[in-house]
Amino acid sequence: MISNCELRNANCELSSVKRPKFAIRISHFATRLACAFLIAASLAISAAAAADLPTDLQQRRARFMENLGSESMLILWSAPMRVYSNDVDYEYRQDSNFYYLTAIDQPESILVLMPGNRTRKEILFVKPRDPVREHWEGQRLSPEKAVHESGISTVYLTTEFEPFLNAVLSGRPYGSGSSEQDFAPFFTALRNNKAQIAVVGPPPGASGQLPESYVFVNKLRERFSGLQMRDVTRIFRDLRLIKTDYERSLLEESARISSEAHVAGMKAARPGAYEYEVEAAIEYTFKKNGADWGYPSIVASGPNATILHYQKSSRRMENGDLLLVDAGSAYKYMTVDITRTYPINGKFTEAQKDIYDVVLRAQEEGIKAAKMGARLSDVHQRTVEVIKDGLFKLGLITDTSGNQYQTWYTHNACHWIGIDVHDVGDRNRPLADGMAFTIEPGIYIRPEILNSLPKTAENEAFARKIQPAFEKYKNIGVRIEDSFLITGGTLKRLSASVPRTTEEIEALMRSR
Structure with a gap:
């Protein structure tokens, strides 16, 4: 909230190129043999993991x-x-x-x-x-x-x-x-x-x-x-902060299942559908892979995307909406955390892309900061610097030296993951091998926030100055979250197979 497993996704289909019948029979036999080998290998890996417990x-x-x-x-x-x-x-x-x-x-x-x-x-x-x-x-x-x-x-x-x-x-x-x-x-x-x-x-x-x-x-x-x-x-x-090899393997499988589920949710989203239809596609994917949700799925369209832990999943999605989906599977008591935000009609508007690009840059810079020896606070602070700069350029804040950015960026960028989705561990520990965590910056342009600010001359001046930008971007909520594991001294993005850039997302949505 706030993995690629090639064995499971092996493509065993024949090429459409025409060949002699004899060659096709051999190809079918070879393909079936390859599939059987991959399935046996996958089962062997599962059995080995069970033996390791x-x-x-x-x-x-x-x-x-x-x-x-x-x-x-x-x-x-x-x-x-x-x-x-x-x-x-x-x-x-x-x-x-x-x-x-x-x-x-x-x-x-x-x-x-x-x-x-x-x-x-x-x-x-x-x-x-x-x-x-x-x-x-x-x-x-x-x-x-x-x-x-x-x-x-x-x-x-x-x-x-x-x-x-x-x-x-x-x-x-x-x-x-x-x-x-x-x-x-x-x-x-x-x-x-x-x-x-x-x-x-x-x-x-x-x-x-x-x-x-x-x-x-x-x-x-x-x-x-x-x-x-x-x-x-x-x-x-x-x-629990340092994951064992066995726990790391479970996290990777949780990430594989969760990534597959997010893609299924993207394919189910469309104007006129309900949020719960996307949630059903996601959680069906969890179940069919022997997992369950690690926390209640957040499927938030339109203005609901500005609510951090929205859980009703009851709104009918409209053309032009963004959909924010925060969902992760619990596989054998290990849970990853992934969030994606995407346009249900398959195309970002200019305003949506403005906000999205700021959040994506913030996450990219946070990833660069997540080095061995750094702390989660270092990663968060780097996302803050990027978001401050982005909000200022968009006209949503007037000062990058203070805390105006917290009007729109309202949570920390990182938390540990593991047996609990918000797992235990000292946030001040330097990053080390075996640690698993998220990087999840977000911007939420809540329509009611300016009216709820304390009535001071400073806040009134702030609200007047940003009013044009606020009107342009209000009701847009964007969060991008991936799960990471430090293994072998390097940072591994466990959810790398889920489309993340605007180009990747729009390409997947076109392929539905």
């Missing part, structure tokens, strides 16, 4: 435990079910941190990590099987299946979680065949009043409401001695 999960947990330390116990809960209406729930979506360490996609599960243990450093608790509930809700993971899915070898039922805590927090070992030596570092920390219960907050500050995880630890501290609370939000933030 257990190893990747083990490495993620190992890195987390290195940061956690031997005197700590992490307790991490799965996300709860959320009610949509009455007795109907939303489709389940796992807590991002829980999924990052387990790949378990079901509720009522708990992860415990104890880095200091000699054995059983990783313990997963899953809900007991229940034939009645499974009849209504679907099959739950058995402990054996949970071992296979997560790579965690010690799996208990959630009915054992409280007995586990009662034993371990009282300094007694838990589990068949375990001894005090298996828990020695944590038990020593308990006796020395240094044992830490690690949870995810985020920290609520001095007056904010306590997260449920904090409340839980406070109750433990009332019942067991030697405990301290530790918030490990920062560890997740730092680890």
Whole structure:
């Protein structure tokens, strides 16, 4: 919001050039053979990626435990079910941190990590099987299946979680065949009043409401001695910022699917159609590729394009409208973010092109600034400089030294992407290998903005001076957004296959 996979798109059609029948038969055979080879290769790649997940999960947990330390116990809960209406729930979506360490996609599960243990450093608790509930809700993971899915070898039922805590927090070992030596570092920390219960907050500050995880630890501290609370939000933030090789492969596939979906949306847009028809074409493409939306799709035509998170998708598109589409697929819990803005009749007007070209130049300059060692703020600032200059030349601001540009450019140009579309991570970290982020400048000429400015002499003078340009460009909203990954020390635009320049867009729209 705010990939080319040649195997999938291999062209297996015969040339239209006339040839002898025998040659055509050979060509058909060779073509079928080539297609079969490409399909087999694609399946092999998918199987290899699946095989990499257990190893990747083990490495993620190992890195987390290195940061956690031997005197700590992490307790991490799965996300709860959320009610949509009455007795109907939303489709389940796992807590991002829980999924990052387990790949378990079901509720009522708990992860415990104890880095200091000699054995059983990783313990997963899953809900007991229940034939009645499974009849209504679907099959739950058995402990054996949970071992296979997560790579965690010690799996208990959630009915054992409280007995586990009662034993371990009282300094007694838990589990068949375990001894005090298996828990020695944590038990020593308990006796020395240094044992830490690690949870995810985020920290609520001095007056904010306590997260449920904090409340839980406070109750433990009332019942067991030697405990301290530790918030490990920062560890997740730092680890998730650097994508593993496995995660990078999923991001690339999410980008491939999302790019295909954007092209499908462009082909569905036309005067007289409704925004939801474009949204349907996009999300159908997600579904047919085994993905889902990573965030509610934004399909905003005409004046709706000036609303950053417009979600109704209900307007009938008119000839001469621009359509702003911000949509990205979630593929195996990895999400990219792509935005394109294009004329539904296939041809930019002069005014639309004026705004579009400024935004495109800003993104191009932002891409140049996104070098190893730079920060997201450096990238954003470069887009600001370009947009200031462009708005001034168009007559939409009168001064490039101040913040007038924020009237029309109202958001930051960059955010991290990953398990969450606005993924966690320190924005001040220098760009490094494995980081994934967006560059998304935008200009939004909202018709009501001048009337909403504070009534000062300065603002009134500003509004008078830019009135002619405002009338020319009002109701135009343009955002251009691509997803990027730093890999091998270079910047890769994951969404490069989606038409982006005015020439590319108009060419695709003519081919519909």
